[in-house]
Amino acid sequence: MSEPRSSLVIDSPEDLWRSSTRRSFLRLLGVGGTIALAPTLFAACSGDDNNPVQPNGGGAQLDLSTDIGIFNYAYALEQLEAAFYSTVVGAANFATLFTDTNERELLTDIRNHEVVHREFLKAALGSSAIPALALNTTTVAALTADRATILKNAQSFEDLGVAAYNGAGKQLKDARNLLVAGKIVSVEARHAAAIRDARDTTGRAFAGDDVVIGGLDVKMEPAAVLARVTALNLVTTPISVAKQQTDAATADQPAPVAS
Known part of the structure; x- marks a missing residue:
């Protein structure tokens, strides 16, 4: 019998979204395997010259004027999403809160996607990655208290x-990086639609006026997004912006807060 593979090479963005790749990715995470990205997959994230500045106190500063900084910003958000869904799916009462098999499968699939996003960005950034973020366990418990609360917060996330x-994509300077970001956000949008469907009692939530206005999806600048995260009191690791994006900010189409 051949030895199980202990490494995985991802050659293209399309590889990341194949179910077989995701399964291999998650298996390797569980056994301490290694994940390698082809040099052409993720540009501008291999040097040490653009390491994020780590402020005193163990926090992380983001340089939003570089592609590395933009993807560290994305990495921070993916850490939060992965932690949220991992808490939900890993809870002892998961099957009690979600008696519908389809809902359990949906949340488990989303958890797997978010973990892949997080670990993909971590591997791509290498030594330039910001540290793992520490979370407020009291807030996490409140966000995952029951089915209705979980689905509401999942929609908001x-x-x-x-x-x-959508707000940060215009800052990316390398087209290859923009392609990867586009692949990830398309999956996030599918998650948003699926969660809305799970909460829907009217049949109108998929393209509700709260999220699709004038045929355009939601978009927020990094400062507004980080302010929303700060208001949640979810992260105990300080996150600050050392350098703003080079392009001028454009008007936000804010993400709604689920009710």
Whole structure:
């Protein structure tokens, strides 16, 4: 019998979204394997000259004027989403809160996607990655208290993620990086639609006026997104912006706060 693979090479953005790749990705995470990205997949994220500045106190500063900084910003958000869904799916009462098999499968699939996003960005950034973020466990418990609360907060997280990628994408300087970001945000948008469907009692939530206005999806600048995250009191690791994006900010189409 051949030995199980201990490494995985991802050659293209399309590889990342194949179910077989995701399964291999998650398996390797569980056994301490290594994940390698082809040099042409993720540009401008291999040197040490653009390491994020780590302020005193163990926080992280983001340089939003570089592609590395933009993807560290995305990495921070993916850490939060992965932690949220991992808490939900890993809870002892998961099957009690979600008696519908389809809902459990949906949340488990989204958890797997978010973990892949997080670990993909971490691997791509290498030594330039910001540290793992520490979370407020009291806030996490409140956000995952029951089915209705979980789905409401899942919708808010997904809408915020879509708005964040849409707002930061214009700052990316390398077309290859923009392609990767576009692949990720398309998955986040599917998550947002699926969560809306799970909460929907009217049949109108998929393209509701709160998220699709004038045929355009939500979009928020990084400062507005980070302010929303700060207001949640979810992260105990200080996150600050050392350098703003080079392009002028444009008007936000804010992600709605789910009700």
